[in-house]
Each structure stands twice: as structure tokens, then as C-alpha cells.
Amino acid sequence: MGQRLNVRSTGHEEVERVWQRFVPSARLDRIDPKRVSFSWDSVELPGFSTVAYELAASVHSSIRMDDQIMACRLVGDSVRLEADGHSVDPRRPWLGAGGSTEAQWTHTARVRAFVFDRTDAERVARLATGDDRLVLRRLAPSARDRDAGLQWERSFSYVSTALNAVHDDAILAVELRRHALMSTLSAFHTPYLDAMQRTHQRSAAPRTVRRAVAHIEAHAREPLTLEDIAAASGISARGLQHAFRRALDTTPTEYLRLVRLSGAHEELRAGTAVSVAEVARRWGFSSASRFARYHREHYGQNPAQIARMF
The missing domain is CATH 2.60.120.10 (Jelly Rolls)
Incomplete structure (x- = not known):
């Protein structure tokens, strides 16, 4: 062969x-x-x-x-x-x-x-x-x-x-x-890693958490509160918090931030972004400096480096 x-x-x-x-x-x-x-x-x-x-x-x-x-x-x-x-x-x-x-x-x-x-x-x-x-x-x-x-x-x-x-x-x-x-x-750092993580989380989580994950990923660029996510999942906000912690060892809010961070990172890599601050705003980050800190922690690089690279 x-x-x-x-x-x-x-x-x-x-x-x-x-x-x-x-x-x-x-x-x-x-x-x-x-x-x-x-x-x-x-x-x-x-x-x-x-x-x-x-x-x-x-x-x-x-x-x-x-x-x-x-x-x-x-x-x-x-x-x-x-x-x-x-x-x-x-x-x-x-x-x-x-x-x-x-x-x-x-x-x-x-x-x-x-x-x-x-x-x-x-x-x-x-x-x-x-x-x-x-x-x-x-x-x-x-x-x-x-x-x-x-x-x-x-x-x-x-x-x-x-x-x-x-x-x-x-x-x-x-x-x-x-x-x-x-x-x-x-x-x-590849989309493969992110996709594998999402696949594992969906398969391991109970139905209410899977519904919440799907709702977050479908509406990540829209205004979302914990109550919105809980309502879409058919569970109370407090119950959803406990379910997320048991199934995924995180909270719905932290998961939403991760999805938004991933989306912003992909937009920067696509090379079409006007500015890092604009990308941060579009993905729900009110502070560009806080977005930069999250990006460094997760991807090991400043978002500006990604924007210049691509």
C-alpha cells in the first residue's frame, strides 16, 4: 500500500x-x-x-x-x-x-x-x-x-x-x-479540539443540559441570561446550575462565555474582522481588555496576534 x-x-x-x-x-x-x-x-x-x-x-x-x-x-x-x-x-x-x-x-x-x-x-x-x-x-x-x-x-x-x-x-x-x-x-489549536469537546459534553450530559447547550450554541451572539437558558431547557435556573456542575463541571454562564470566545476566535482567524474590540462586542464581551484576558488564558495568545497572523 x-x-x-x-x-x-x-x-x-x-x-x-x-x-x-x-x-x-x-x-x-x-x-x-x-x-x-x-x-x-x-x-x-x-x-x-x-x-x-x-x-x-x-x-x-x-x-x-x-x-x-x-x-x-x-x-x-x-x-x-x-x-x-x-x-x-x-x-x-x-x-x-x-x-x-x-x-x-x-x-x-x-x-x-x-x-x-x-x-x-x-x-x-x-x-x-x-x-x-x-x-x-x-x-x-x-x-x-x-x-x-x-x-x-x-x-x-x-x-x-x-x-x-x-x-x-x-x-x-x-x-x-x-x-x-x-x-x-x-x-x-484546531476546530477539531473544540468539536470533540462539544461532542463529549453532549453525549455525557442529561437531556436538560443538552438542551441548554444547544440553545447556547444557537443563540450565543444574542443577549442571553441564565433565566433564558433555563426556560429553553425546561428547568429552573437553580436546577440548571446544579445540572451543569454535575455533568460538565462548569456553569451555564461559563459555558456561554466559552462558546462566545470560540466564535470570536474563529472570526479573528478568518481575517475579516475590522478590529479586536468590534469582534469582542459582537460576541457579547462588554470589555475588550477582559476579552483579551480570556483569550490569552484559553488560546495562549493575544487576540491581536491572531488578527495580525490571519
Whole structure:
């Protein structure tokens, strides 16, 4: 089922040629051809590839991921990464999922990457979450935190090692491909994580709480009080508070804030927002500074950073 590719070369033309087989948009904009040493190992499956290569050269490269998603860890000398002109922390795995990414290093770099077909990845993510509208575009490029980055690196090591051993076994290869995708979508801030959380909450909660959750998500951009939510759920406000705490370990008000925060975050990522303050107002946050604090606590970034990035 899978195709293995091993390349050893000292020619810089080979580097770009091989990369473009897996990522057609890949470009080596600048490379020192006098000192090139290239070692490449990959396994290619339908809609998915694992890539591991080492390149000894001073390089400036670029990719534009329109129809693909690439999760990557680049280790080297004087590494610099930029996503759509904004700096990305090179000490963690990064994600290319729409827009352009540029990488620069000197001497030698080691690259480890998963490359997914975007349409196939969205299909799998929708089946996993039950959200038929889920899209994976223009995602934040940095891993959620250090632990998430380390977990992704462990997943890469496991998947790439296992695929090299069982790439001809169709059943195992498909399972490994799914594991690679789920670990990647969990390591970064993606709609997949939010959808999985909502799915779990709905299935575990009693009927009154599920009705409240559905009402909150349908009317999050409208004025909502605790009493409004309770009335839509057929329970008293006090009873709904207790039900939420037992089922979800939160309150209806806190859940409403989380839904609004998620909606505002998605609007900022869409790149259509006039200002952060306007987005905060539209999603029911009376204070832009309080919205910024909630956003930092939940997403690890200021909302202004997200707006500039996208």
C-alpha cells in the first residue's frame, strides 16, 4: 500500500525535486550549492506521507499549503520560521495549513514532517467529531504548548517507525495514518479540539443540559441570561446550575462565555474582522481588555496576534 523512498544526494537540484513530489509548492529560494549533503526517507500513502530528511547547506525555503496540511519539526543551526510574515517559535513543531511559511537555517537541519491531503483530513475529522461543517484552514501555526509539542514528536517517531515496518499492510497503514492525523489535530489549536469537546459534553450530559447547550450554541451572539437558558431547557435556573456542575463541571454562564470566545476566535482567524474590540462586542464581551484576558488564558495568545497572523 505504501511507497518508500530513500534518497542520498550531493546535488541541490535533487533536494527541491524530491520535496516537490510530496509538497508541490515547496521552493528552495536560496541554497549554498557548494556544501550540499542530502539524506531523505519517506513513506507515502494515499492522502498522507511521513518525511524525514537531513540537509547540510545554508537554506532559505518556502511552502504554501493550500490543498495540504503539514505538521513539521525542524531542528538546526540558526533556524528562523515565519508564517505569513509572523515569527514562529522554532523550538516547537509547527503547522502549515493555509498561507505561506518560510524557513531559514545555516549549516545543517533535520526535518520531520507529516503531510496530509486537506480534503481527506477534513473528511476524517468530520467523521470523528460528527461536525459536518468542520474545516481545517488557516490554523494557528504553533503547537498549543510544550507538552503538546513533545507528544506530537513522540507520535511522529512511533508512526514513522511503524510505517517503515508495515507500509505494505493496508489495515495497519490506515490506522497509523489516522493516529498521525488525530495526534496532529490535538497538538495544535484546531476546530477539531473544540468539536470533540462539544461532542463529549453532549453525549455525557442529561437531556436538560443538552438542551441548554444547544440553545447556547444557537443563540450565543444574542443577549442571553441564565433565566433564558433555563426556560429553553425546561428547568429552573437553580436546577440548571446544579445540572451543569454535575455533568460538565462548569456553569451555564461559563459555558456561554466559552462558546462566545470560540466564535470570536474563529472570526479573528478568518481575517475579516475590522478590529479586536468590534469582534469582542459582537460576541457579547462588554470589555475588550477582559476579552483579551480570556483569550490569552484559553488560546495562549493575544487576540491581536491572531488578527495580525490571519
